[in-house]
Every structure is written in structure tokens, then in C-alpha cells.
Amino acid sequence: MKKLFFSFAFLFISTIIFSQADTLFLQKNKKVACKIFEINDSEIKYKMAGNIDGPIYIIDKSTVTKYTLSNGFTELIMPDELSIEHEHKEIIGNRQVIKISPFGFAFNHISFGYESVIKVGMNLDIQAGYINSEINSDAAKMYSSGMNNSTHHAGFYFKPGVKFFLGEDFSIKGLKYAHPLKGRYIKLDLAVSYINFQDLSLVYYSQNNYPYNGVQTIRTVYSNLNTIAYGGFVNYGRQFILGNILTLDYYVGMGFTGQSETYSNPDFFTNPFGTNNQQYYYAGKERNYTSNYYGFLRIPTVGLSFTGGFRIGYIIPSKNLRKKPLTKN
Missing domain, CATH: 2.40.160 (Porin)
Structure with a gap:
């Protein structure tokens, strides 16, 4: 009974965490559940959804096709045709x-x-x-x-x-x-x-x-x-x-x-x-x-x-x- 209770509790907490997570959509149909901290002209900084206290990751914006925030906001990232990258x-x-x-x-x-x-x-x-x-x-x-x-x-x-x-x-x-x-x-x-x-x-x-x-x-x-x-x-x-x-x-x-x-x-x-x-x-x-x-x-x-x-x-x-x-x- 105790095992069943902890399993349900873990599932409930995970659902809450990921429902509040942001999502990065990468090329080749890859997704990353994360917490986005910064978006600038060339990079996106984020932490993994399951490890908010962990390290900050930096990804080149040109490899991301779109992102969705936890509040439901979604933005497509269009490549800059004039950029050197x-x-x-x-x-x-x-x-x-x-x-x-x-x-x-x-x-x-x-x-x-x-x-x-x-x-x-x-x-x-x-x-x-x-x-x-x-x-x-x-x-x-x-x-x-x-x-x-x-x-x-x-x-x-x-x-x-x-x-x-x-x-x-x-x-x-x-x-x-x-x-x-x-x-x-x-x-x-x-x-x-x-x-x-x-x-x-x-x-x-x-x-x-x-x-x-x-x-x-x-x-x-x-x-x-x-x-x-x-x-x-x-x-x-x-x-x-x-x-x-x-x-x-x-x-x-x-x-x-x-x-x-x-x-x-x-x-x-x-x-x-x-x-x-x-x-x-x-x-x-x-x-x-x-x-x-x-x-x-x-x-x-x-x-x-x-x-x-x-x-x-x-x-x-x-x-x-x-x-x-x-x-x-």
C-alpha cells in the first residue's frame, strides 16, 4: 500500500512539474522539456525540467524551430536568411x-x-x-x-x-x-x-x-x-x-x-x-x-x-x- 501511494505521489508531482515546463522543439522532430531563462538574438538559455537546480544549458537559436512556454505562448523561430550562420x-x-x-x-x-x-x-x-x-x-x-x-x-x-x-x-x-x-x-x-x-x-x-x-x-x-x-x-x-x-x-x-x-x-x-x-x-x-x-x-x-x-x-x-x-x- 505504501509503495502504491509513493508511486501515485511521484506521478502527481511529475505531472505538475512537466505541466509547468516550457518546451523547445528542435530540428529532426526532437523535443526538450525545460525551463527557459533567457532568449536573445542568437541563443536560448534553459534548465532541464526535471532538474531545475541543475546547470544552465545554452543552445544555438538556429537549431530551434519553435518554443512553447508553460503559459501556453508559442512562437515559431524563422531562420534569418541574411545571417552568417x-x-x-x-x-x-x-x-x-x-x-x-x-x-x-x-x-x-x-x-x-x-x-x-x-x-x-x-x-x-x-x-x-x-x-x-x-x-x-x-x-x-x-x-x-x-x-x-x-x-x-x-x-x-x-x-x-x-x-x-x-x-x-x-x-x-x-x-x-x-x-x-x-x-x-x-x-x-x-x-x-x-x-x-x-x-x-x-x-x-x-x-x-x-x-x-x-x-x-x-x-x-x-x-x-x-x-x-x-x-x-x-x-x-x-x-x-x-x-x-x-x-x-x-x-x-x-x-x-x-x-x-x-x-x-x-x-x-x-x-x-x-x-x-x-x-x-x-x-x-x-x-x-x-x-x-x-x-x-x-x-x-x-x-x-x-x-x-x-x-x-x-x-x-x-x-x-x-x-x-x-x-x-
Whole structure:
């Protein structure tokens, strides 16, 4: 009987305490029964409802969605869109970016990229491009070299890599945070590029009777070329955040690549007039003199290669930030 009495007494006292308690409603649907002592612009100070004589707790106001006082008063806490805390909290929650190279069209390729945070300081960075000399035929003649000059060609390139950020940080109320998408970085990436050149031509001519009588026999041989270059690069770059919506980054890099090729015509380099006759190769003086693989530039026969880029990206909002904000009734 005594046990039953104490149980009822404890239940009664607990009911009185919690009925007189305030309530904090936190993000992720969490509640805290407490006694609120102070509310200012950035913090709320409170004690736990079951331990009024205990320590005072301080919680950042930006993590509270609303609070209810013991007298029934309720207030929704709307995030300040202009506050530094809200701005950086919003960006840090967004960890994926889709990118384009805005000047790619001028140089006969369309480039897309994707970046995702693996962990703080390390991001996955993937870039892919479609190549076609018909996108801007004037540029193909002006800026290309070797096999890429005045020939129809198409292909693609693919560059998967990992970014290592070099410690760009910012401060909020004395605490330092590393931004997952912003700062200087070193990027290690692999690269592969495939290009198909169409209607390459070699002009062979016989000089048995030339130039003595002015007679010249000419034969033109045609072939398509499939060429692949592959290798790795070390890049240095920097990425900026624009308006909490866009990223802007640039990078330069150097590495080594290998190269292979196949010709559709196996007799493309066979002189029909014999080895003692001169030949002229319209597309270059060497076999597969390809330097521009679009994802990178390669020095033929040497393998030393260079890359660089300028990209603009759209930050994909996280699922939490895509939810509608609370509104006052």
C-alpha cells in the first residue's frame, strides 16, 4: 500500500512539474522539456525540467524551430536568411555540384562535370566531354594542330579524379569550419580520350618523268583513324562559392599520356609508286601527329601532356533544404 501511494505521489508531482515546463522543439522532430531563462538574438538559455537546480544549458537559436512556454505562448523561430550562420549552414549541407565548361562550345566540345564530397577535404570530381569538329568548324581550323587540323573528327573524353582541399576555412563566433566545396586544391585524375578522324588523305605522286617533261602522276589514298590517348595528371586549382547557388573553379595541370591508333585502310602508308618516289601527307609529317585530345594537350612522341579548365557549377540543394520552411499560422 505504501509503495502504491509513493508511486501515485511521484506521478502527481511529475505531472505538475512537466505541466509547468516550457518546451523547445528542435530540428529532426526532437523535443526538450525545460525551463527557459533567457532568449536573445542568437541563443536560448534553459534548465532541464526535471532538474531545475541543475546547470544552465545554452543552445544555438538556429537549431530551434519553435518554443512553447508553460503559459501556453508559442512562437515559431524563422531562420534569418541574411545571417552568417544560416548562409554557411545552408552551403555546408549541400555537397553535390553539376558543372559545365562555358567556353567548350567555342573549341568543338561539350563538357559536363560532377563533384561530390567524400569527406571533409576530399571530393570526387568527374568530367566528361563530347567532341565534334562540326560544333564550330572555324575554331577547328584556327586552334587545332596536327591530325586535328582541317579534318572531320568526333569522339569523347573521360576524366575521373579526386580533389584534396588545402585548408580553406571560415570562422563563426570564434569556431573555425572547413568548407567542403571552397578553397585551393590539388586534384589527381586519370584521363582517356578517343577521337575518330574521317577521310584523312595521303597524296602520292610519281616523279619518274618529273620535272623533266612536266608530267606528274598523282594518286590520293584515304583512310579513317581511330586514336586513343590515356594517362594521369596532377592539377592545382581553386574553387569559389557564388551566391550560395553556383561554384566557379579553375585549374591547370601536367602529366604523361600514352597513345595508340588504328587506320581503317591498311595500305594507307604504302606508296603505290614504290619507295623511291616522293610522297606528301596532307595531315602532317608523322603518323598520328595528334596533339589536341580536348581533355588535354599532348606533345606527340614525347607524351608530356598539359590540361586546364574553367568551370561553372550549380550546387544541388540537399533534401533537408528542399523542404518547405515553417510558416506562422
